[in-house]
Amino acid sequence: MSLASIPDPNSVLLETRNLTRILPAVVPVTLVEDVSFQVGQSEFIAITGPSGSGKSSLLYLLGLLDRPTRGRIFIDGLETENLSSTDLAQLRLQKIGFVFQFHFLLPEFTALDNVMIPMQKLGKLTSGEQRDRAEGLLSDLGLEDFLHRRPAQLSGGQRQRVAVARALANAPDLILADEPTGSLDSKATEQVFESLQKIVETQKTTIVAVTHDMDLAARMERRIHLVDGRIDYDRKQ
Amino acid sequence: MVLLLRIASTHIRNRMRQTVVSTLGVALGVGFSVAMASLMEGSQRDFMATLIDAIPHVEILDEQRSPAEQPASLVYDAVAYSGLRPKEDLRGIRNPVEALASLRDWVDGNMAQRLTGQAVLRYSGQDLGMTLIGVVPRSELAVSKIGKDMRSGSFRDLDVTSNGLVLGNKAATRLGAELGDTVTLTSANGVAKRFKIVGMFHTGVTSSDEGLAYAPLKAVQILLEKPDVINTIAIKLADIGLANDVAARAERQLGYKAVSWEEANEGLMEAFFVRNIIMYTVVGAILVVAGFGIFNIVSTIVHEKARDIAILKSLGFPEHDIQQIFVLEGLVIGVLGAIAGSILGFALSSYLATIRFEFTTDVEMTQLPIHFSSLHYVIACLLALFSSGIAGFIPARKAARLNPVDIIRGAT
Structure with missing residues (x-):
């Protein structure tokens, strides 16, 4: 790890220590091995690496969707190892937003509903405030004319931007994106990337994105490169 | 949620x-x-x-739950008797007027006294075995549904016809008897008496319609040679739920077996x-x-x-x-x-x-x-x-x- 990649200790949002994930099998498969790094606030980080290098597995661990075999994860200073599945879900709801390669929107609900659902689950805002915020987020992403369309009635780029708006619904500190532009054409890729960049700049949200696209990775301020589940390099760009 | x-x-x-x-x-x-x-x-x-509707809520019968004790047993604690026979006694509820009066003091409902016995009904050369019930018509109407089952004549006519008889319409049909006809009833003791048909009923239950007949209590007491004796007190309660309690108290009070409708239909x-x-x-x-x-x-x-x-x-x-x-x-x-x-x-x-x-x-x-x-x-x-x-x-x-x-x- 280079010195440049160590954030100010006061602004550390996410920290992993010796994170290891081994899939139990007849011949155990090591997905992630001994990964340690810190992520500060308002960072835009690319996780890169060849196929099978453990990028997505690392992202699921960071998003508390999977539990590590060894090692520890701290989110906003809170150690997650001993938290119950309900506590982890609550932490995800409040602090983490996900964007997947395929939009993963709920198909029966409109774009507006999809963005409002995390807010309804959190229950901090009134229904009017939830609606206003969801409309605002979608408008910011250029989707003001598609609020009441279902995912099937949207293009790939539009769906992915709805997914970004949904990830931002509860104003999380951290957005984890797994190949967010992997299924998009170049124009839609640019739109989604610009949306993410804008979020980092305007909302001071940290984004950790797994990507195969080296051009996009080059435009992010920090890159963590994995090889065989281990960090090959971690540097500011 | x-x-x-x-x-x-x-x-x-x-x-x-x-x-x-x-x-x-x-x-x-x-x-x-x-x-x-x-x-x-x-x-x-x-x-x-x-x-x-068809049966009394409580029926007091002329029998005891357990056999009556012999007088000697009441005096001596340990006595062995051999060849002892129970006293031959005229069966029935004695002093029915007094018994009914004592029940009326506390029972909320209607009561009727009955004397039931077997007799053979004869008409135009045909015989038919009957269960004959001696009743006080007004009281009987208050405790049974016989009034509703009447098809011809009137049950109340038993009040004004001392040798009146009300029988089932099927029995009448079998005998070929009609309203106003006079029939002969003969008891098991061989006593015969003539009765005039003043009414016919139809209950829908064949055994009753073919084998049951009502007559004034006095006439039946004479026929069965049981003067001033009845063998059943039928009670129709205002509150059917009290049947068990009333039966138990009546049994304690009179000493005769009292059966509630629930006990009678336990099965x-x-x-x-x-x-x-x-x-x-x-x-x-x-x-x-x-x-x-x-x-x-x-x-x-x-x-x-x-x-x-x-x-x-x-x-x-x-x-x-x-x-x-x-x-x-x-x-x-x-x-x-x-x-x-x-x-x-x-x-x-x-x-x-x-x-x-x-x-x-x-x-x-x-x-x-x-x-x-x-x-x-x-x-x-x-x-x-x-x-x-x-x-x-x-x-x-x-x-x-x-x-x-x-x-x-x-x-x-």
Whole structure:
């Protein structure tokens, strides 16, 4: 790890220590091995690496969707190892937003509903405030004319931007994106990337994105490169 | 909860055909259960009403629960008797006027004294064995339904005709006797007396219509050679629920065996109890079958919505929320089925209540006895909801345990 990649200790949002994930099998498969790094606030980080290098597995661990075999994860200073599945879900709801390669929107609900659902689950805002915020987020992403369309009635780029708006619904500190532009054409890729960049700049949200696209990775301020589940390099760009 | 219910209802709305089929399954289960329960309780109540209407609520008989003690036993503690025979005594309730007066002090209801015995009825060369009941007509009308069963003549005429006789219409038909005819009754002791037919009844029970006759008490006492003796006091209570208490107190007071209608029909009550258990077991079985339909649809939805489950978990929905969504799906179908089933059950019961039967046999039933009770609906709906909840819970538990990472990896 280079010195440049160590954030100010006061602004550390996410920290992993010796994170290891081994899939139990007849011949155990090591997905992630001994990964340690810190992520500060308002960072835009690319996780890169060849196929099978453990990028997505690392992202699921960071998003508390999977539990590590060894090692520890701290989110906003809170150690997650001993938290119950309900506590982890609550932490995800409040602090983490996900964007997947395929939009993963709920198909029966409109774009507006999809963005409002995390807010309804959190229950901090009134229904009017939830609606206003969801409309605002979608408008910011250029989707003001598609609020009441279902995912099937949207293009790939539009769906992915709805997914970004949904990830931002509860104003999380951290957005984890797994190949967010992997299924998009170049124009839609640019739109989604610009949306993410804008979020980092305007909302001071940290984004950790797994990507195969080296051009996009080059435009992010920090890159963590994995090889065989281990960090090959971690540097500011 | 509102959000979970919204997600659940969206899921089942998007599988409308299967939802309708499953809802219909529950509705049919609830509907037929309600109709069956209404019919069975209706028939039970009808039977009980007929029974209670036909018999006294308490009957005091001229017998004791245990044999009377011999006088010597009352004096000596340890005495052995050999060849001892019980005292030959004239059977019957002595001093009936006094006994009735003592009961009237505290019993709230009507009472009638009866003397029942066997006699042979002879008319135009034909003989017919009869059970002859000596009654005080006005009192008898207050405790039995004989007044309603009269087909010709009048029961009250026994009051003004000292040798009047009221008999069943079938007995009269067999003998070829008509109203106003004079017949001869002969007791077991060989005493014969002429009676004039002043009325005929039809109860619908062949044994009564062919073998029962009523006459004034005095005339029967003379015929049976039992002056000032009766062998039954029949009581019709204002409150039927007090029958056991009244019987017990009357027995203590008079020393004669007093039987309540419940004691007299103990076997029947047990049969009804067993019948009700069987009925609700069948109802439960029907609803369990309906539950399989719900299990099927919720399992299918869980399978199809695996990706949505992963999405919801990634958004921060805990396992118990996911479980609740799918339990709610089962319950929503259960509630819809219970509502539709209650309407169906009411419609079926109402229709059954209108069906009329024209029987020509002795047992008269002109329509199906249906009893409408909210309890039937509550029990059927609760069973349906329980069945739906279980049917939803099993796949819901599976859904809650799905690993989102496996699903996301599978999708990508």
